[in-house]
Amino acid sequence: MSEPTVLHQKINLPYRYTAGDFHKAFLYGLADRRIVGSRCPACLTVAVPARPFCPECSAHSGETMDMKPQGTLETWSTATIRGVTRTYGLIRIGGADTLMLHIVDAEPSALEVGMELVPRWSPEPVPEITAIAAFVPA
Amino acid sequence: MGRNAAIVAAGQTDHVSRRLDVSIPEMVREAVDRCLGSKDLNPGQVDAVVVGNMELFEGINFPELWMASAIGAAGKPLFKLNNGGTVGASVAVAAAHLVASGLYDVVLGIGYEKQSEGETQSAITTVGDPAWERSVMAGAIGNFGVMASTYVAESGVTAEQAAKVTVKARRNACLNPHAHLQSPDITVEEVLASRMLAAPLRLLDMCPSSDGACAVVMAAPDRAREMTPRPAWVAATETAHDTQFMGDSPKRLARMRSLIAASDSVYSKAGIVDPRAELDVAEVYEPASYAELAMYESLRFCDWGEGGSLVDEGVTLMDGELPVNPSGGVLSTNPVGATALIRVAEAALQVMGEAGDHQIPGVETALATGYGGNAWTEAVILKGSAP
Numbered sequence: 372m373s374e375p376t377v378l379h380q381k382i383n384l385p386y387r388y389t390a391g392d393f394h395k396a397f398l399y400g401l402a403d404r405r406i407v408g409s410r411c412p413a414c415l416t417v418a419v420p421a422r423p424f425c426p427e428c429s430a431h432s433g434e435t436m437d438m439k440p441q442g443t444l445e446t447w448s449t450a451t452i453r454g455v456t457r458t459y460g461l462i463r464i465g466g467a468d469t470l471m472l473h474i475v476d477a478e479p480s481a482l483e484v485g486m487e488l489v490p491r492w493s494p495e496p497v498p499e500i501t502a503i504a505a506f507v508p509a
Numbered sequence: 510m511g512r513n514a515a516i517v518a519a520g521q522t523d524h525v526s527r528r529l530d531v532s533i534p535e536m537v538r539e540a541v542d543r544c545l546g547s548k549d550l551n552p553g554q555v556d557a558v559v560v561g562n563m564e565l566f567e568g569i570n571f572p573e574l575w576m577a578s579a580i581g582a583a584g585k586p587l588f589k590l591n592n593g594g595t596v597g598a599s600v601a602v603a604a605a606h607l608v609a610s611g612l613y614d615v616v617l618g619i620g621y622e623k624q625s626e627g628e629t630q631s632a633i634t635t636v637g638d639p640a641w642e643r644s645v646m647a648g649a650i651g652n653f654g655v656m657a658s659t660y661v662a663e664s665g666v667t668a669e670q671a672a673k674v675t676v677k678a679r680r681n682a683c684l685n686p687h688a689h690l691q692s693p694d695i696t697v698e699e700v701l702a703s704r705m706l707a708a709p710l711r712l713l714d715m716c717p718s719s720d721g722a723c724a725v726v727m728a729a730p731d732r733a734r735e736m737t738p739r740p741a742w743v744a745a746t747e748t749a750h751d752t753q754f755m756g757d758s759p760k761r762l763a764r765m766r767s768l769i770a771a772s773d774s775v776y777s778k779a780g781i782v783d784p785r786a787e788l789d790v791a792e793v794y795e796p797a798s799y800a801e802l803a804m805y806e807s808l809r810f811c812d813w814g815e816g817g818s819l820v821d822e823g824v825t826l827m828d829g830e831l832p833v834n835p836s837g838g839v840l841s842t843n844p845v846g847a848t849a850l851i852r853v854a855e856a857a858l859q860v861m862g863e864a865g866d867h868q869i870p871g872v873e874t875a876l877a878t879g880y881g882g883n884a885w886t887e888a889v890i891l892k893g894s895a896p
Contacts, residue, residue, distance in 0.1 A: 375529035382568055388639040398640060418757070420641055426757040446662060448654025450707035452630075459651050461659075461756050470756030472655075473645050479708065484662055501644050 598879025654707025682837025
């Protein structure tokens with residue numbers, strides 16, 4: 372009993388994701404190379420991605436809206452995770468009131484707060500966030 | 510609050526990277542035994558138990574069932590909480606509410622994590638929205654990196670000032686026999702030379718990953734006075750939440766809305782106007798060196814943008830005007846589900862005068878906070894006399 376007993380096991384955890392109308396509008400917009408947000412009818416907060424409830428006042432969102440496919444870089448970090456180095460940025464899309472997390476493909480030394488970025492679309496038009504491969508300097 | 514509640518006992522394991530000598534229930538029992546044993550209490554005196562940890566971290570569901578026999582909870586009311594990094598402080602707040610409500614006289618609160626037994630980063634990724642963030646997020650450290658870079662941009666805080674927070678923590682930890690990382694000779698230069706993890710965060714700017722558990726006993730006034738000569742009275746508690754997505758509240762990364770809301774609320778409830786002058790010690794949940802400086806500002810220990818100056822002036826050192834984390838803090842010890850309860854337990858030990866070598870003399874009023882992924886804060890004010 373001098374050696375500790377340690378069992379090594381692995382669990383697979385499959386899951387399904389039901390998007391709902393607002394997330395669906397955002398995801399299928401990406402497949403169409405559009406970035407879709409939503410506007411709160413009560414406090415006029417514009418949120419990207421589109422979502423069913425206002426992040427500021429919790430009202431039901433009104434209409435979805437197509438955002439200008441451009442962003443400004445608000446903050447970022449460059450991290451190496453499992454051997455892969457990537458820059459993660461919070462990006463203000465088309466002047467929205469919220470920021471969106473995505474990968475920024477640029478030399479970290481070339482980045483500045485407030486600089487303009489544009490999406491680099493993936494060749495495959497999939498209804499997933501990865502339809503935008505990364506944001507790059509405009 | 511209905512009636513008063515007080516912490517009468519606190520105990521914890523000696524936190525390390527990997528406990529190979531005990532299972533999770535055995536490790537938790539160790540903290541419970543140390544807690545109850547510190548005041549010659551026994552499990553039979555406990556009316557109800559609250560237990561918390563991080564969901565998915567050890568791949569175990571219903572963890573409270575796995576350890577019911579170890580913590581003396583079988584056949585008793587047993588409540589489980591699983592609200593992220595702040596869960597340990599939520600355990601303390603829930604225990605206080607259960608006692609204050611009059612439903613139970615003596616409640617045992619437990620937090621634990623055996624981080625060595627799971628894939629922490631994989632588990633944290635499940636926090637992200639499946640459609641928006643999981644594919645483009647970088648685990649906890651990437652999120653902290655984004656938070657820290659926001660704070661640097663807004664406040665002008667320097668890497669040297671952040672490094673001083675780590676030096677303070679790891680040196681304070683040398684006076685705490687339970688602390689995981691104790692570094693008597695650590696220097697600012699060593700922190701600045703450590704490996705970059707997620708800019709601007711270096712390895713020594715980050716909290717470790719620990720195995721450990723913590724327990725406290727919360728009691729009603731008459732029971733509390735029987736159990737210990739100087740209970741740590743709960744003067745105020747607050748819980749504040751924010752929304753899930755990092756980008757929804759642009760300013761909250763550096764100036765946490767939930768931390769401001771929770772701390773302002775407990776200051777108001779406890780009649781505290783100038784926290785820097787009126788608090789004798791604070792145990793805050795700082796996941797990274799930069800975060801502690803940002804928290805000084807949200808906790809109103811100083812003006813906006815002055816967090817770096819506070820550490821430069823030594824205000825928060827062990828012998829400073831307002832010592833912060835004399836235990837060594839989260840930068841020295843981080844068994845996540847226990848971490849926020851350790852903050853409350855350490856604050857209670859300071860008020861009870863039982864903190865040993867890291868005791869701050871004459872503590873009457875102490876603040877403890879819990880933190881969870883920028884989205885939750887718990888705040889607790891403990892006092893040496895009943896409110």
